[in-house]
Amino acid sequence: MAFNKRVKIKTILDQNPIGSELTIMGWVRTKRSNKNVTFIAMNDGSVITNYQVVADPNLISEDVLKKCSTGACLKITGTVVESQGSGQASELNAISIEVLGEADPEKYPLQPKKHSLEFLREIAHLRMRTNTFGAVFRVRHALAFAVHQYFNNKGFFYIHTPIITASDAEGAGETFKVTTLDIANPPRTEEGAVDFKQDFFEREANLTVSGQLEGELAAMALSEIYTFGPTFRAENSNTTRHLAEFWMIEPEMAFYDAEDNADLAEDFLKYLIQYALENCMEDLKFLESRLLDEEKSKPADQRSELGLIDKLKFVLENEFVRITYTEAIEILKRSKPNQKKKFQYLIEEWGADLQSEHERYLVEKHFKKPVILTDYPKEIKSFYMRQNEDGKTVAAMDILFPGIGEIVGGSQREERMDVLLKRMEEMNIPTEEMWWFLDTRRFGSTPHAGFGLGFERMVQFVTGMGNIRDVIAFPRTPGNAEF
Ligand code: ATP
Ligand code: MN
Numbered sequence: 001m002a003f004n005k006r007v008k009i010k011t012i013l014d015q016n017p018i019g020s021e022l023t024i025m026g027w028v029r030t031k032r033s034n035k036n037v038t039f040i041a042m043n044d045g046s047v048i049t050n051y052q053v054v055a056d057p058n059l060i061s062e063d064v065l066k067k068c069s070t071g072a073c074l075k076i077t078g079t080v081v082e083s084q085g086s087g088q089a090s091e092l093n094a095i096s097i098e099v100l101g102e103a104d105p106e107k108y109p110l111q112p113k114k115h116s117l118e119f120l121r122e123i124a125h126l127r128m129r130t131n132t133f134g135a136v137f138r139v140r141h142a143l144a145f146a147v148h149q150y151f152n153n154k155g156f157f158y159i160h161t162p163i164i165t166a167s168d169a170e171g172a173g174e175t176f177k178v179t180t181l182d183i184a185n186p187p188r189t190e191e192g193a194v195d196f197k198q199d200f201f202e203r204e205a206n207l208t209v210s211g212q213l214e215g216e217l218a219a220m221a222l223s224e225i226y227t228f229g230p231t232f233r234a235e236n237s238n239t240t241r242h243l244a245e246f247w248m249i250e251p252e253m254a255f256y257d258a259e260d261n262a263d264l265a266e267d268f269l270k271y272l273i274q275y276a277l278e279n280c281m282e283d284l285k286f287l288e289s290r291l292l293d294e295e296k297s298k299p300a301d302q303r304s305e306l307g308l309i310d311k312l313k314f315v316l317e318n319e320f321v322r323i324t325y326t327e328a329i330e331i332l333k334r335s336k337p338n339q340k341k342k343f344q345y346l347i348e349e350w351g352a353d354l355q356s357e358h359e360r361y362l363v364e365k366h367f368k369k370p371v372i373l374t375d376y377p378k379e380i381k382s383f384y385m386r387q388n389e390d391g392k393t394v395a396a397m398d399i400l401f402p403g404i405g406e407i408v409g410g411s412q413r414e415e416r417m418d419v420l421l422k423r424m425e426e427m428n429i430p431t432e433e434m435w436w437f438l439d440t441r442r443f444g445s446t447p448h449a450g451f452g453l454g455f456e457r458m459v460q461f462v463t464g465m466g467n468i469r470d471v472i473a474f475p476r477t478p479g480n481a482e483f
Contacts, residue, residue, distance in 0.1 A: 005023065006022075006023050006024060006025045006075070007022045007023065007024060008024075008044060008046040008047075009024060009026065009042065009043070009044050009046050009047055009049070009050075009051045010046035010047040011046075012024070012051065012080065012090065012092075013047060013049060013051070013089075016080075016089050016090055017080050017090075018080055018081065018082055018090060019079070019080065019081075020079070020080050021077065021078070021079050021080075021095070022077070022078070022080065022092075023075060023076065023077045024042060024044065024051065024053075024075075024076050024078075024092065025044060025073070025074065025075045025076075025100070026042045026043050026044030026045070026051075026073070026074065027042070027043055027044070027071060027072065027073050027074075027129060028040055028041070028042060028068055028069060028070050028071060028072045028073075028074060028103075029041040029042065029043050029050050029070065029112060030050075030070060030112045031065075031068050031069060031070065033065070036056075036057075037054060037055065037056060037057070038054075038055040038057065038060075038065050038068070039052060039053070039054060039055075040052070040053040040055060040068050040074070040076075040094075041053075042074065042076070043129075043134070045128075045134055047282065048131055048134060048135055048138075048282050048283055048286050049088075049282070051088075051091070051092065052083065052085070052088055052091040052092070053076055053078065053091065053092045053094050054091055054092065054093050054094065055068075055094040055097065056093075056094070059094065059095065059096075060094055060096070060097050064097050064099060065097075067099045067102050068097065068099065069102075069103060069104075069105040069108070070103065070105065070108060070110070070111060070112055071103030071105075071108040071110060071129070072099060072101060072102050072103045073099075073100040073101035073103075074097055074098065074099060074100060075097070075098040075100055076092060076094050076096070076097050076098075077094070077095050077096045078092040078093050078094040078095050078096075079092070079093045079095065080092055080093075081093050109123050109126060110123070110126050110127075110129055110130065115130070117132075117467065117470055120132075120133070120470075121469055121470070121475075124473070124474055124475075124482070124483050125483050128473070131286060131290075132286075132287070132290055132470075133470075134283075135283035135284075135286050135287050135463070136287070136459070136463050136465060136470065136471055137473065138280065138283050139276060139280045139283050139284070139287075139459065139462060139463050140459045140463075140471060140472075142275060142276055142279050142280050143272055143275070143276060143455070143458060143459060143462060144228075144455070145275075146271065146272050146275035146276070147226075147228055147249055147272065147455075148228070149275075150268055150271045150272070151226045151251065154224070155224060156224040156225055156226050156251060156253075157218070157222045157224070157225045157226075158225070158226060158227070158228065159211075159214070159215060159218045159222075159225045159226070159227050160227070160229065161208065161211030161214040161215055161218075161227045161229060161250075162208060162211075162214060163207060163208050163229065163230065164178050164201075164205055164206075164207065164208070165205065165206065165207075165208045165214075166201065166203055166204065166205050166206075166433075167213060167433070167434065167437075174209065174233045174234045174235045175206035175207060175209055175232070175233075175234060176206055176207040176232050176234050176244075177204070177205070177206050178200075178201075178205040178206055178207060179196075179199050179200065179205070180199065180200040181194070181196075181198070181199050207232035208229075208231060208232065209231060209232065209233050210231060210248065210250065210452060211227035211229060211231075211248070211250050212250055212252065212384075212450060212452065213384075213437050214227075215227050215250050215251075215252035215450060216252055216413065216437070216440060216448065216450070217436070217437070217440060218252065219252040219253055219254045219448055219450070220254060220440045220444065220445075220446070220448070223253070223254045223255065224251070224252075224253045224254070225251070225252055225253075226249060226250060226251040226252070227248075227249070227250045227252075228247065228248070228249045228250075228455070229247065229248070230245055230246070230247055231245070231246055231247065231248040232244065232245055233246075236478050238477065238478060239468075240466060240467045240468055240469075241356075241404065241405060241457060241460075241468055242468065242477075243456060243468055243469070243472060243475055243476060243477060244476040244477055244478065245472075245475075245476040246454060246455065246456050246468075246472070247454075247455035247456065247472075248452050248453065248454055248455060249452070249453045249455055250450060250451070250452045250453075251264065251268075251450055251451065252448065252449075252450035253448060253449055253450060254446050254447075254448045255446060255447065255448065256412070256447070256448060256449040256450075257395075257412055257447055257449060258374065258386075258395040258397065258411070258412040258449060260449065261397060261410055261411070261412060261449035261450065261451060262322065262372050262374070262397055264451075265372070265397070265399055265408050265410065265451050265453075266319075266320050266372070266399075268453070269315075269370075269399070269407075269408070269453070269458070270315070270316050272458060272462070273312050273315055273316050273462060274316060276312070276462050277309070277312055277313070277316070284308060284309055284312070284462075284463075285309070287308055287463050287464050287465075288307050288308035288309055288464070290464075291307070291308055291464045292307065304403075308463075308464045311402070311464075312462065315369075315370055315401075318369055318370075320369065320370040320371065320372050320399070321367045321369050321370070321371045321372065322371075322372045322374065323371065323372075323373060323374070324373070324374050324375040324393075325354075325373055325374065325375050325376045325377065325393065326350065326375065326393075328354070328358075328362060328373055329347060329349075329350050329352070331362065331366055332347040332354075332358055332361065332362070333347050333348075335347075335361060335365075335366070337357075337361060343355075343357055343358065343361075344357060345357070345358075350377070351377050351379065351380075353380045354373075356405045356406075359373075359398075359400045359405045359406060360400075360402075360405055362400060363400045363401065363402050363405075364402050364403070368402070369402075370399060370400065370401050370402070371399070371400045372397055372398075372399050372400075373397065373398045373399075373400060374395070374396065374397045375388060375393040375394070375395065375396065376393060376394060376396040376398075377392060377393055377394075378392065378393060378394045378423075381394050381396045381411070382411075383414075383420075383423050383424050383427045383429050384411070384413050384414055384420070385411040385412070385413065385414060386411065386412040386413055386414045386415070386447075387414060387419055387423070394411065395411055395412035395449075396409075396410070396411040397409075397410050397411060397451065398410075399451075401457075401461050403460075403461065403464075403466075404457050404460060404461050406457075407453065407454060407457045407458060407461065408451050408452065408453050408454075409451065409452055410449065410450055410451020410452060411449065411450075411451070412447065412448070412449040413448050413449060413450070415441060415445045415446060415447050415448060416441070416445075417438070417441040417442060417445065420438070420441055421438070456468050456471050456472050459471040459472075
């Protein structure tokens with residue numbers, strides 16, 4: 001038998017092959033013994049459920065059973081029998097156990113008890129072996145798969161936009177530099193500045209903050225495209241919603257206006273939620289019960305009204321609210337926390353940038369539904385957003401989700417060369433460097449639109465995890481790149 005002729009625990013649970021002799025491989029979650037028998041709970045990551053193995057000390061040596069401690073990796077051959085106990089349909093009567101890898105019980109950090117998420121972050125190399133992180137990463141996988149399935153079904157093409165770029169798409173300057181220069185002793189120009197002409201790319205380069213600009217180039221040929229890749233922002237914001245390295249999904253569509261863009265985004269988000277409900281129910285049920293436990297320690301008025309699964313269904317079954325920035329400002333001005341000066345940033349006049357406290361008020365208190373906010377003042381948005389007739393606002397759209405805040409940012413793009421050039425000059429965006437981007441407006445320009453979905457924020461919403469560091473395997477945040 002080849003070494004990997006094993007049966008996954010998920011397959012056994014799905015097929016319930018009573019009477020079969022087969023081999024499983026996985027890690028011990030718990031072991032308990034009495035005089036006559038040892039029970040080993042095995043998990044191989046294929047499914048949240050542990051599988052019970054029953055070992056008879058007359059068949060399996062004492063030495064081997066001793067090594068079957070929490071965390072050890074085992075190869076077990078046995079017969080599937082109907083379970084004696086309740087809670088499972090079948091169990092495995094062990095015929096032989098091979099210890100593939102021991103785990104010293106004195107040193108193994110993941111003992112079978114409740115560990116805090118903070119502690120588990122410090123052992124991120126092992127935390128995937130817990131129920132919570134197993135569930136999170138199976139759901140994350142399912143959502144990533146659903147992203148590709150959604151766009152493939154709609155005839156969008158997946159474009160791999162570059163990770164190293166010379167442009168800072170947003171002009172926000174929060175980029176990580178990419179260089180092979182000796183940073184202790186870089187070559188200098190006559191004026192004393194670092195001479196990037198001698199660098200690898202013969203210019204300054206950085207990690208991408210968005211694939212949008214290159215995505216636009218592709219949409220001007222393939223009509224409907226999307227990117228799904230890593231994105232890097234050196235923003236020093238230590239929040240539960242920001243990572244320095246995150247994954248973003250950015251569709252970009254020719255022949256779409258702002259309304260088409262919002263329709264697509266709402267349909268897409270609902271598809272992802274539906275996919276998780278159809279394919280990840282066991283993991284979602286576990287995550288829901290985990291959240292309930294967590295909520296018990298909160299004061300009653302801070303507990304959420306809906307459980308995780310009901311919350312997901314609620315979003316599926318209701319239309320997102322669509323309002324303009326101007327309407328939102330009116331609501332916020334009149335709101336209790338604004339009147340009673342409870343907001344950290346009070347909303348006084350039109351033009352104010354919305355902080356996450358305002359976004360969350362709109363979504364969680366006022367509408368209690370996802371909200372699509374449109375038509376922001378041009379001063380607080382990027383140069384490439386299409387200017388509206390009023391001369392004051394642009395065709396931007398942010399989608400706000402309960403518990404998350406902004407999950408999607410997008411816009412109809414400015415396709416008119418003269419308007420775009422004027423705006424770039426006003427905002428001091430170097431037009432010569434962007435000649436390739438502007439060429440799309442010179443040659444065969446058309447109305448088009450797109451948006452960016454932060455993948456981790458979506459995984460947070462679907463799994464109910466409160467901290468973005470707990471939905472990516474190895475989070476990168478300020479001061480943090482250990483694993
Ligand atoms: P925020 O105001 O929350 O920082 P943003 O306005 O910078 O977001 P965009 O530039 O519009 O966001 O990016 C599109 C999407 O990418 C956001 O809606 C969000 O879901 C996600 N996103 C942005 N920054 C981060 C980050 N640092 N970590 C994780 N996701 C992010
Ligand atoms: Mn940001």
